[in-house]
Amino acid sequence: MKKVLITGMAGFIGYHLAKLLVNNNYEVVGLDNINDYYDQNLKLARLEDLGFDTSKIAYNTLLVGNNISFIKLDLTDLENIKQLFKNQQFSYVVNLAAQAGVRYSLKNPHSYVDSNITGFLNILESCRAYPVEHLVFASSSSVYGLSEEIPFSEDNCTDHPLAMYAASKKANEMMAHSYANLYNIPSTGLRFFTVYGPWGRPDMALHIFTKAIVNDEEFEVFNNGDMSRDFTYVGDIVESIKRLLPLAPKSNADFNLKKPVSSKSSKPYQIFNIGNNSPVALMDFIKAIEKALNKKGKIVFKPMQPGDVKSTYANVESLFNYINFKPSTDLEEGVKLFVNNYLKLNT
Template sequence: MKYLITGTAGFIGFHLSNLLLERGDTVIGIDNINDYYDVNLKFARLEESGISKGEIKLHSPVKSVKFPEYTFIQMDLSDKQALMNLFETEKFDVVINLAAQAGVRYSLINPAAYIDTNVTGFVNILEACRAFPVKHLVYASSSSVYGANTQMPFSTSDNVDHPLSLYAASKKSNELMAHTYSHLFNIPTTGLRFFTVYGPWGRPDMALFLFIEAITKNEPIQVFNHGKMKRDFTYVGDIVEGIKRVADKIPEGNPDWSGDDPDPGSSYAPYKVYNIGNSSPVELMDYIGALEKALGKEAKKEMLPLQPGDVPATFADVTDLMRDTGYKPDTPVEEGVARFVTWYNEFYKKH
């Protein structure tokens, strides 16, 4: 199968590309390599996949020296014509859109970045899939779409009309836009609501990175909601295994779907939404405890209130993911955090 994966210099895109390449698939990866966080980490991920930093130039394909079936192109989703040219040339079987402006708190500071990438960029992906049909479009949504919902666990059959950040709203808009293209043009689309992804090669703006950097410098860590946060922390290896399995399962219309009692997670059109989460919420203090144990060092803690845009708890119902793919994420937090610490120590010794 030939895959287009957007965001391959990113955290999840990097891991997914390697997983599919190791399976023997062909991957064309694109990323704009923006400076939302340290671009050196993005280049290091690409180098790990055999893409030489020195060869990367805008719109120029670079072949991996590690994976013969991997080609990387620096490209922005907002460049519609370049995207259309790529689709016309490569004729993809499956598109997995992981490129996005991430981060809840940053969306309070720079909302325009979320519209440019998460909305305009996604329309361009949909239009390319319309012009040059693919077997399946899979795209990243987020657990943040559950917003003000408090009934746990979060189910894809729940209404999600009360987002608490523009980031969440942009992800909900992706689901709505995908449905219209599934309905109008019969494009099979699957949205994936990821729950608090962590692990090796993670983003520096995420909690685990911020915590380990503060602890190693003997600085206090910021503990929001006075440590009462609960998150369905999901290991990145589990996330990409879930993506792979979902990508292999092309959605069909749900014959039992009814407009009288509409199920938000499916449709009469070839459209589906899944949660990918560990289904085992962990209190923030226990997550910090797992990090302290892996580091062999106690953290100094600065207790702070809940931040604007944040939700106090997340908990994924993955019943339909298990039913349709036979898969459930299950890496325990202690194990996943320990793997992250091992990677962090090795990576920053070299860099």
């Protein structure tokens, strides 16, 4: 039985990945600092759904369940992170913990350096000290920044981030490559494209729009609704990660050093887009929510926000071919599953 560390397990994707891996005969150890960036009760509810008595959570104390354990730790705590690696001897690490959110990075940029750069450095240092078979880490579609070369390909220019969140994720990619080079740590970065589904974060559009419509409140839609996103259902995302875990990159002697591409390397390193390859107009997304709730929303149109992009559209053929899997969840079906879960948790 392979042992997997999931950082950010109380988070949206981490929770779903833990459930899937346990059901597929992996031993999971989850780590999270349960910070207050958004409602801590939602994070605790996810952990309870995974079988933990959250009243027993204490810092740096491992709660042990049936093939799943949880420890409250901060990624900036290098000493205890290293001790966890030493004690557990992980086969795989999936680093999903991060300070999320583009708009929040305009208000609190220092938190992105602490969590996303110092925290990730501590994961890399721990993987160096206690080697793993594969490190999978979360990057973001936001690294494409100013690029208008649609659909986004992994080898597009990513040198023009629009906010600190994107800059920190670009830094993660470069840091991982340096450790793959120096210490032979097999590393795969995943550029996520607008993940949605049950138990989703309350700062994300699907939750904000649904809550507003349910409560008969106005909600803001930016760029006057002229936006599109490559919405991808969370179940398809975690299935992709599960398939990727045993497929660690290897050193590649055929890599062309005179014409290098950014998504591959002569070292054991690779980058993939992970998305649906099918962008959806934001207004169509809102219509799907309205249909699931059988209720119209009160939209207030606003101009584009600083740091935002008009559209995201992933070229994900590389990942499809690598793991032999393509997302298949229909948007209306995925939105309905979220809405049903939202109503269950909030009514």
